[in-house]
Amino acid sequence: MGDAWPFESRADLSPADYLAWVGARVFAVFDASTQDSGNVSFGVEAAGRRWFLKSAGHPADPAPHLDHPARVALLANAARLAGSLEHPALPRLRGEPASAWGPLLAYDWAPGELLHAPAARRADPASAHQRFRSLPADEIAIALDTVIDVHVRLCALGWVACDFYDGAMIYDFVGRRLTLVDLDTYRQGPFVNEMGRMFGSTRFMAPEEFRKDAVIDERTTVFTLGRTISNFLGDGTLDAAAFRGADAQLAAMLGACRPAPDERFQSVAELAAAWRR
Ligand SMILES: Nc1ncnc2c1ncn2[C@@H]1O[C@H](COP(=O)(O)OP(=O)(O)O)[C@@H](O)[C@H]1O
Ligand SMILES: [Mg+2]
Structure with a gap:
């Protein structure tokens, strides 16, 4: 870990000018060519280490679904979440220097590959998605246990998952x-x-995420985690024959994916207990 905090605020500079001013080496850019969020983020090297710097994108960009103040508000929400829980599987948020595009969230860089593949490449054996699915079931289960553990802790703090998918999972295969x-x-x-x-x-x-006026709560998170188990240890369905995990893990998937929230595990902690049984 470098000792110096390299990111002073410069509210007058765009992120690109800012990073040049700081002397950071940009090795990755995540912009409209890969993201539909409107956010523009950077993988940078500074003070002898790697960082992930996330901005809300250009304030005048008319393309994104959310306008700039709404994107900045989501970054503030992300900062609140990061501040509420330290976990080895969550990149630490080290600071929020100001830029002309609003705050830059400065996270630790997470090594590895994103497990999301667009539908057209999802079956490609060379994709990180399929390489992860092809790992020994034990190794997949350890990674999924991490996903469940983070959510046990987040739910205990009242956080309900929203828009969680394999595009939020980075796996370091080494x-x-x-x-x-x-x-x-x-x-x-x-x-x-x-x-x-x-x-x-x-x-x-x-199902409730498709139904206007339905309540979204911890049991919705339970379902999403059940689907995560199904997508990576199964074939994306609840078919037991296609499931590669242990019996308890199969039971956890089935108990999490009941259509009616009342019939699922009522908490992520209950799901975790069944999964680890
Ligand atoms: N801490 C991190 N370390 C390394 N890469 C990251 C980190 N956070 C996100 N990424 C990568 O950057 C991409 C964009 O980040 P993300 O937070 O998903 O932004 P957006 O709000 O635009 O969806 C992700 O798909 C992932 O590949
Ligand atoms: Mg994303």
Whole structure:
């Protein structure tokens, strides 16, 4: 870990000018060419280490679904979440220097590969998605246990998962470590679905996330975690024959993915207990 904090605020500079001014080496850019969030983020090297710097993107960019103040508000929400829980699988948020595009969230860089593949490449054996699915079941289960553990802790703090999918999972195939990123839209406390079909990947979403006026709560998170288990230890369905994990893990998936919230595990802690039985 470098000793110096390299990111002083410069509210007059755009992130690119800012990073040049700081003397950071930019080795990755995540912008409209890969993201539809409107956010523009950077992988940079500074003070002898790697960082992930996330901005809300250009204030005048008219393309994103959310306007700039709404994107900045989501970053503030992400900062609140990061401040509420330290976990080895969550990149630490080290600071929030100001830029002309609003705050830059300065996280630790998470090594590894994103487990999301667009639908057209999801079956490609060379994709990180399929390489992860092809690992020994024990190794997948250890990574999924990490996903469950983070959510046990987040739910204990009142955070309800929103828009969680494999695009939030980074796996280091060498170090065998899973990191979760982009939990920016998680919300504290149950809330009412005011959208109808909410944002998210269908493969991970609960029935209530498609139903206007339905309650979204911890049991919704339970379902999403059940779908996560199904997508990585199973074939994306509840088919027991396709499931590669242990019996307890199969039972955990089935108990998490019941359509009616009342019939699921009522908490992520209950799901975790069944999963580890
Ligand atoms: N801490 C991190 N370390 C390394 N890469 C990261 C980190 N956080 C996110 N990423 C990568 O950057 C991409 C964009 O970040 P994300 O938080 O998903 O932004 P957006 O809000 O635009 O979806 C992710 O898909 C992932 O590949
Ligand atoms: Mg994202």
